[in-house]
Amino acid sequence: MSLTADAADQPTLYKRIRADIEKRILTGEWPPGHRIPFEHELVARYGCSRMTVNKALSELAQADLIERRRRAGSFVRRPQHQSAVLKIADIRAEITALGRAYGYELIGRKLRAATAADRDRLGVKKAGKVVAITCRHSADNVPFAVEDRLIDLASVPHAATADFSREPPGSWLLHHVPWTEAEHTISAIVADDRTAEALDIAVGAPCLVIDRYTWRSARTITAVRLLYPGDSHRLVARFKGG
Amino acid sequence: MSLTADAADQPTLYKRIRADIEKRILTGEWPPGHRIPFEHELVARYGCSRMTVNKALSELAQADLIERRRRAGSFVRRPQHQSAVLKIADIRAEITALGRAYGYELIGRKLRAATAADRDRLGVKKAGKVVAITCRHSADNVPFAVEDRLIDLASVPHAATADFSREPPGSWLLHHVPWTEAEHTISAIVADDRTAEALDIAVGAPCLVIDRYTWRSARTITAVRLLYPGDSHRLVARFKGG
DNA sequence: TACGATTATATGTCTAGACATATAAGTCAA
DNA sequence: TTGACTTATATGTCTAGACATATAATCGTA
Structure with missing residues (x-):
């Protein structure tokens, strides 16, 4: 040796x-x-x-x-610190990880033929059916985020009969759709009437917006918009050199 | 075979x-x-x-x-789509990549002994000197982002004499500090008077905030806060499965 | 001087073995 | 049924070679 x-x-x-x-x-x-x-x-x-x-x-x-x-x-190599790993946790996991009680509430659910707006949002051309879901996540009974989601039934037919009154659609998809790619867009808005009420914040308060568009091998799965109170929620992206 | x-x-x-x-x-x-x-x-x-x-x-x-x-x-593996790669480009690179004219303007620069607030922001305990810089980035002469930065002179003594009136501190650091790790925190606020004026937006308009904290092998380098108009700027994070 | 051909060399990929080690699965006794 | 022990096996790491290939450096020539 x-x-x-x-x-x-x-x-x-x-x-x-x-x-x-x-x-x-x-x-x-x-x-x-x-x-x-x-x-x-x-x-x-x-x-x-x-x-x-x-x-x-x-x-x-x-x-x-x-x-x-x-x-x-x-x-x-010269460090390219333009790329960082952003942790966008499953909301339930994120809240329970903070040691707080997770709450979920389905606000609305509709099954409909995709409108022009829906098709635009999902980035698909053909007409088809979609499920539109609105729900709210809370931590210790305080509103944490509101979710507005569209699921393409052509890609996930099973979602038509799924029960989203108990399980958040994000968790359901995570367990029923094998492996996906996604693109996130982060921006800031001020709360309008409807958002302010849903999040229990003042109209005009800042909100962090995450738009996530998910697909698998060129097929659209879902498009979701998450709204967080901007002053209480923070996204952390850590860059480690390697 | x-x-x-x-x-x-x-x-x-x-x-x-x-x-x-x-x-x-x-x-x-x-x-x-x-x-x-x-x-x-x-x-x-x-x-x-x-x-x-x-x-x-x-x-x-x-x-x-x-x-x-x-x-x-x-x-x-089960996809953990909580992690995505976030591109936080050097602002100059980002703007020129969009085909727009980059503009830079130094608003303020101070060399001072670190205040308690400074030490807190940099996460250091010992007293020392820091450089505080405020500047603005613009695209096609429209305000794009304002930057508020603190550099720890104990880690980067050279920054004391650097000329930040021409070169943005971010670019300067990228070329003068070899390799770093960083943590980014993203949140949303509404513009106060000072911010609204600097970004040429209305008071109360939404802003996207990126706080970046940079270090090299346990030594603090710099802490920076970037403020973007929230409705015109978007961060994109792409998750690719592999 | 400039350009084209040659050469040297560091990395890229691969082989046919080897032994180490964690652990799933089976065995047996209490 | 449960717990302790044994065994089989898939991965983890490593070797001492091999040939391929891109390219930096050198050399020769126009």
């Missing part, structure tokens, strides 16, 4: 190599543009095979921390 | 395996909980070594599309 490791190496070797390099990048010891040691140098330094250091470097490349260029070497 | 491949396989084998599996997950053919074929089965199917299928599966696991469990196998 040519393992030069210290007695107790908790993580595996390739993870240690990965962590070593990541630390030097994150502390600024190796600034953007700096060339990482060549694979064969790392092989010598750690006394392992090339596949092992290659795995470490490949993962760093996949995480966008470094850039690998044939013949030239591997280089620390 | 038992390669079931079509004649021309452009990508490498492990990428094809990865793409094959990803497609089945994204189309719903393999729903959450479904067991992916064992490595030795994929080895037989693709006629390659285990390391090759292992690389494909490892990448899918790193992307959270599947979960690997020793002795049990690999399984399609």
